[in-house]
Amino acid sequence: MAAAEMPEAKKAKTDPSVKYPEQDLSEVLGKHIIYTYENGWQYEIYFKSADMIHYRIHSGLVAGRWVTNREVCMTALGKGLVRINWQEPVGNIVTMVTSLEDRWLHSYFLMPKWITEDPMATVCHEDEHVEEMLKRREQGPTWPMHIAENAFATITFLEDVGTGRDDIIDCPPDKLPAGYASRKN
Template sequence: MPVLPSLESTTFDADLRDRHLIYDYAAQDEHGNPEKWRYEMWFYNEDRINYAIHGGPMAGRVNFQTATYQCIRPGELWQCNWLEETGTICSLVYDISNSRITTLLGFSKGHWEQAEAAHGDKRNPQDLERWRGLARLGIQTDRKLLSEQANIVWDFRGPGDLKPIEMDWPTL
């Protein structure tokens, strides 16, 4: 049985609930030229995240997922972790004080090598089924680890342009 951190007696409501961040990674294209990879994350509630990717190889991906949250320092640092249908493991640390996101992504072989197939919206059954197929490519150790930091461009409350989700919709 997994041990999950309790959010009881934390500053989750003030720090994260319904918080929406839009942030840019300073990355490089395949030729080494600078480019921005824009991501959008909505910390929906204590059980879910809702996000969209607007730049980089994963641009065009819209998803929501069950997440676990862990308070590192109240009012300053939070960690959010989730597993995607593609088999990709995601870990994000939100540094409130410095307006920074630090991530470690363990892309599945299918997701990394077939990034175009990982695009789409989870609400579309064909996209979801294709994503699940990506998770079956390779073995667990066939992963691309990507450690990056991003600067937060916008920080606000509410859905912004992301579509709300229903809590009874299935996730991993």
Template sequence: MTEKTFKTLDDFLGTHFIYTYDNGWEYEWYAKNDHTVDYRIHGGMVAGRWVKDQEANINLLTEGIYKVAWTEPTGTDVALDFVPNEKKLNGTIFFPKWVQDHPEITVKYQNDFIPLMEESREKYETYPKMVVPEFAHITYIGDAGQNNEDVISEAPYPELPDDIRNGKYFDENYHRINK
């Protein structure tokens, strides 16, 4: 795990995180650049879902504290507040009713199924939204550099977060070891 002090937006961009919400849901998230994030979901109702090149608003709120927010093609809204110097995060996920009722539709590599996500968003009910506000503990911080396509590059598997935390997934240049 990288030990660095976060102060500026540049310190945050290119950083790879693994965190676990207080409800037990585990996520992996990468600040790919100043407007794009990639992520994999390892626990919770949409475990197995992964996404690349999600457009997001990424902002420095004050020294070392960051706000990231986006809307997915599913209609899910996400707002994350990162406090990496304290290894904390607060996230709120606003799941449309259809995702709560049919999470299996979203559990895939989203990028290959955008039309299905959009169709489902129109076909099924949106409200009431399922709001999930949770604190999380950051269990891994890696300095992957910006626009590193190796960070989130395959579907999640059960041991993946531990493989990353134990140094078995990336080499010294932050590239996947076993492609």
């Protein structure tokens, strides 16, 4: 059965005495951040809406890659924590938890074997090359998946630019003004 044909999952009965967090995502929506992982890799992300992000990679294995309008699933976990999950046409699987108030995030990021063997194949504006990325993924190999990141990052730049914008991340890193990614606040 194809994923699109999967029946909707039945919800299990939950304990009514347990109060789940309110799904208020206002802490992250419209925010634009630049962050640096413990290994020095630097990324940037814009939380465009409750189900959409844009991101750009400034340094690391696939530096130069940038993506707009990536569909995501965001969940408020309480106490200012928000989890963001997404999968990509190339086969990457990402889970990120962020605390903007405390200016940190943690990512767990799986990368298929074909990317570890040829990371430069994904360095582009992915939106313009989705069909090519899908073909590369199908050619594989996809297994074993490589843990590309399982680390904390420090948020070095944070601004509220509002939701729904397409001009926040709209070019590759090499087209940005000098010092753009080194901004701090």
